[in-house]
Amino acid sequence: MTKILVVDDSNSIRDMVNFTLKSAGYQTDDAKDGLEGLNKAKASAFDLVITDVNMPNMDGITLCQELRKLPNFRFTPILMLTTESSGDMKMRGKAAGATGWLVKPFNPDKLLATIKRVVR
Amino acid sequence: MSVDLSQFIPSFLEESFEGLELMESSLLTLEAGDNETIHSIFRAAHSIKGGAGTFGFNEVTEFTHLVETLLDEMRDGRREINQQDIEILLESVDCIRLLIESARDGEPCEDEKIAKTSALLTETLNATKTESPSDESPVSTEDNGAENLTYWKIQFLPEHQLVQTGNDPLLLFNALADLGEVTLHANADELPPLTEMHAEELYLNWHIDLVSTCSEDDIKEIFEWVEDECELIIHKASPQKQEATEHTASVASKLTSTDTLQSKTPSQAQPAPASRSNDKKSTAKPKTEVGSIRVGVDKVDSLINLVGELVITQSMLSELGSDFDMTKLDKLTSGLEQLLQNTKELQESVMRIRMLPISFAFNRFPRLIHDLSKKTGKSIELVIKGEQTELDKTVMEQIGDPLVHLVRNAADHGIEPAETRLAAGKPEQGTITLDAYHQGGNIVIEISDDGGGINRQAVLTKAIEKGIVEPNASLSDAQVFDLLFEPGFSTAKEVSDISGRGVGMDVVKRNIQALGGRIQVESEQGKGSTFKVNLPLTLAILDGQLVRVGEEVYIIPLIAIVESLQVEPKLVNRASGDMVLYRLREDNVPVLPVYQLFNLPADNTNINESLLVVVEADGQKVGLMVDDLLAQQQVVIKSLKDNYQQVEGVSGATILGDGSVAMILDIQGMINIALQRAQREQRNIEKVAS
Numbered sequence: 116m117t118k119i120l121v122v123d124d125s126n127s128i129r130d131m132v133n134f135t136l137k138s139a140g141y142q143t144d145d146a147k148d149g150l151e152g153l154n155k156a157k158a159s160a161f162d163l164v165i166t167d168v169n170m171p172n173m174d175g176i177t178l179c180q181e182l183r184k185l186p187n188f189r190f191t192p193i194l195m196l197t198t199e200s201s202g203d204m205k206m207r208g209k210a211a212g213a214t215g216w217l218v219k220p221f222n223p224d225k226l227l228a229t230i231k232r233v234v235r
Numbered sequence: 236m237s238v239d240l241s242q243f244i245p246s247f248l249e250e251s252f253e254g255l256e257l258m259e260s261s262l263l264t265l266e267a268g269d270n271e272t273i274h275s276i277f278r279a280a281h282s283i284k285g286g287a288g289t290f291g292f293n294e295v296t297e298f299t300h301l302v303e304t305l306l307d308e309m310r311d312g313r314r315e316i317n318q319q320d321i322e323i324l325l326e327s328v329d330c331i332r333l334l335i336e337s338a339r340d341g342e343p344c345e346d347e348k349i350a351k352t353s354a355l356l357t358e359t360l361n362a363t364k365t366e367s368p369s370d371e372s373p374v375s376t377e378d379n380g381a382e383n384l385t386y387w388k389i390q391f392l393p394e395h396q397l398v399q400t401g402n403d404p405l406l407l408f409n410a411l412a413d414l415g416e417v418t419l420h421a422n423a424d425e426l427p428p429l430t431e432m433h434a435e436e437l438y439l440n441w442h443i444d445l446v447s448t449c450s451e452d453d454i455k456e457i458f459e460w461v462e463d464e465c466e467l468i469i470h471k472a473s474p475q476k477q478e479a480t481e482h483t484a485s486v487a488s489k490l491t492s493t494d495t496l497q498s499k500t501p502s503q504a505q506p507a508p509a510s511r512s513n514d515k516k517s518t519a520k521p522k523t524e525v526g527s528i529r530v531g532v533d534k535v536d537s538l539i540n541l542v543g544e545l546v547i548t549q550s551m552l553s554e555l556g557s558d559f560d561m562t563k564l565d566k567l568t569s570g571l572e573q574l575l576q577n578t579k580e581l582q583e584s585v586m587r588i589r590m591l592p593i594s595f596a597f598n599r600f601p602r603l604i605h606d607l608s609k610k611t612g613k614s615i616e617l618v619i620k621g622e623q624t625e626l627d628k629t630v631m632e633q634i635g636d637p638l639v640h641l642v643r644n645a646a647d648h649g650i651e652p653a654e655t656r657l658a659a660g661k662p663e664q665g666t667i668t669l670d671a672y673h674q675g676g677n678i679v680i681e682i683s684d685d686g687g688g689i690n691r692q693a694v695l696t697k698a699i700e701k702g703i704v705e706p707n708a709s710l711s712d713a714q715v716f717d718l719l720f721e722p723g724f725s726t727a728k729e730v731s732d733i734s735g736r737g738v739g740m741d742v743v744k745r746n747i748q749a750l751g752g753r754i755q756v757e758s759e760q761g762k763g764s765t766f767k768v769n770l771p772l773t774l775a776i777l778d779g780q781l782v783r784v785g786e787e788v789y790i791i792p793l794i795a796i797v798e799s800l801q802v803e804p805k806l807v808n809r810a811s812g813d814m815v816l817y818r819l820r821e822d823n824v825p826v827l828p829v830y831q832l833f834n835l836p837a838d839n840t841n842i843n844e845s846l847l848v849v850v851e852a853d854g855q856k857v858g859l860m861v862d863d864l865l866a867q868q869q870v871v872i873k874s875l876k877d878n879y880q881q882v883e884g885v886s887g888a889t890i891l892g893d894g895s896v897a898m899i900l901d902i903q904g905m906i907n908i909a910l911q912r913a914q915r916e917q918r919n920i921e922k923v924a925s
Contacts, residue, residue, distance in 0.1 A: 125282040125286065128286060128289075134242075190398060190401055191401055206463075219289065232406050234406070
């Protein structure tokens with residue numbers, strides 16, 4: 116079963132993403148910031164990480180860089196969930212090793228359609 | 236599939252309001268170079284924008300986007316933090332709050348403040364001519380209208396390290412296959428000799444033929460995440476109309492899946508379906524807020540513990556009861572005692588759930604003071620103490636507005652202008668202190684200022700002018716200050732838009748009394764004033780004194796009782812007619828025989844041998860004549876209005892331990908009755924005299 120880690124500091128976004136993914140049959144775990152996400156990633160394997168960019172303690176870009184340093188996460192898709200659709204932010208994400216990005220407003224159908232591009 | 240997200244709207248709203256509060260309090264303390272604070276303000280705005288977009292609250296999204304852009308510039312150091320921008324941001328916080336509220340209620344927001352602030356924001360942003368990132372919707376597809384099948388030729392030449400960012404060509408091809416019929420041709424020309432091959436690199440490239448009704452943007456979107464890690468060439472194959480018709484049959488099966496995808500795409504530009512259904516819902520039942528409370532886990536844990544103990548006690552008692560004999564009486568008594576203890580603790584714990592720290596009510600004051608300082612041109616510091624003091628949620632919600640009024644008053648009338656302060660040898664900056672603490676079963680909230688104090692003479696003159704008091708009446712300080720709460724009373728020489736329209740203080744007092752509380756004023760000329768609000772901790776339970784009149788038991792709120800005494804006959808004065816006054820130290824207290832009021836047969840109708848319970852409300856005392864004082868206990872208030880109808884002199888009812896119903900006396904009502912009687916007597920006498 117595909118297991119997805121959702122990292123976002125906003126409760127409601129996290130709940131919504133979780134809910135959407137679960138209703139599509141994915142297994143999920145979540146974290147409220149980059150640091151918690153990193154710790155969860157170290158503790159178990161995930162097939163996909165969806166992370167917000169702006170978070171306290173550790174932001175999404177740093178999380179991405181840190182995850183890529185872990186052997187288990189070298190090829191794991193990492194998607195940035197962000198309202199900042201400027202090319203600059205995308206480039207920073209890519210440079211940090213992100214697979215792609217999801218532009219908020221968060222749309223459940225769109226989310227499910229796009230993650231198919233990175234997980235089986 | 237479509238996922239209905241409307242169930243998450245309440246938590247989004249709650250989170251947004253919290254975020255706005257955080258923005259507000261952070262903005263008030265924001266100083267240049269404080270990056271962590273700017274970040275947290277930015278994050279709050281960012282979350283609101285993101286969530287609002289999801290639910291289709293477009294006005295919120297648009298407005299917040301401006302705010303976010305401004306904050307972003309501050310965050311990146313492209314913009315200096317100045318007071319003017321902070322003011323605009325504070326205004327914006329108010330606007331976002333208004334917008335969210337109207338989005339919640341499903342009504343359009345028509346406050347002119349929004350347009351004004353929005354224009355200000357735009358102007359501020361344009362002033363620094365920073366290009367606002369406006370490529371908001373890179374995925375919108377305008378020209379997807381081509382009903383005809385197009386033959387796409389796609390060359391996909393990925394860089395060798397493409398897979399290292401977690402991308403997988405096969406999944407991309409699968410996504411393409413959702414658009415139409417895909418034919419893949421892999422090209423292995425670049426495959427190096429085995430000895431030079433790196434296991435983590437990709438050496439293949441592909442030619443893809445796609446037959447689909449999709450647009451070029453649809454294809455680009457699929458490769459969006461890898462576009463800078465590959466060479467991607469997309470072009471339409473030469474129009475082969477004849478071939479197309481041949482193909483139609485073979486692609487027909489694929490068309491169904493294409494259709495579903497096509498039908499989804501346009502919806503991205505519009506509000507998500509989930510939010511539309513929400514709009515309907517919220518218009519159907521506007522403003523029926525179901526309040527929720529966040530409860531600390533420790534409180535819940537203690538409840539569970541207590542319930543556990545209750546269950547143990549219950550099973551012990553039922554075991555005892557199944558074969559009881561008198562030898563086990565001791566056990567029964569201790570069991571019942573334990574039950575009493577459990578119930579009491581459980582009650583306390585449940586009440587604690589409704590208790591919130593008063594900081595919830597105090598939080599809005601820093602902003603209020605900030606605004607008031609600006610409006611009045613006075614420099615005012617706000618000191619908040621005891622913000623962890625807990626208070627019932629309902630009481631808290633209702634005390635907010637009266638407190639705001641009192642604080643406004645302190646800022647407007649209390650604190651003097653800087654020149655006056657300096658002349659009086661006081662620091663230029665005035666101080667308003669908010670304090671809260673528990674006292675007995677009550678919470679006391681104090682609003683004090685170090686301003687000029689209340690001018691006793693001015694109040695008195697004004698009251699005489701308004702005909703509220705007799706010109707030659709001699710009043711104590713407390714009585715004079717109480718005049719401030721008279722309807723239509725305002726001593727401010729000029730009416731400002733902050734306070735002082737003369738409506739307000741009386742409303743403040745009425746609101747506080749409606750909560751079963753009282754307000755007192757202490758003031759010293761030149762030193763400042765203190766408004767003391769005394770409130771019960773909760774509205775659901777009351778500390779009561781049980782009294783007996785004939786066969787009936789009544790409950791007098793303990794907070795209203797001044798003292799209970801055995802009547803000393805020589806202190807009884809018959810004023811006129813039926814009116815009896817009792818001399819209590821320097822006061823003459825009217826006596827109100829409860830048996831007369833409720834038409835009851837009492838044990839004792841002789842005033843000289845009776846028991847008096849002296850109660851006070853609104854500064855007025857009255858002596859209630861009762862037959863006996865019984866226990867003091869906490870009673871749960873049941874509304875008489877909900878269950879029966881309003882009864883004069885009775886504020887509610889409760890059920891006593893023996894199952895009987897007892898009325899809770901409405902002290903204010905009793906005093907009104909006594910006063911009316913006194914006035915009637917007075918008129919009768921006048922009539923007789925004339």
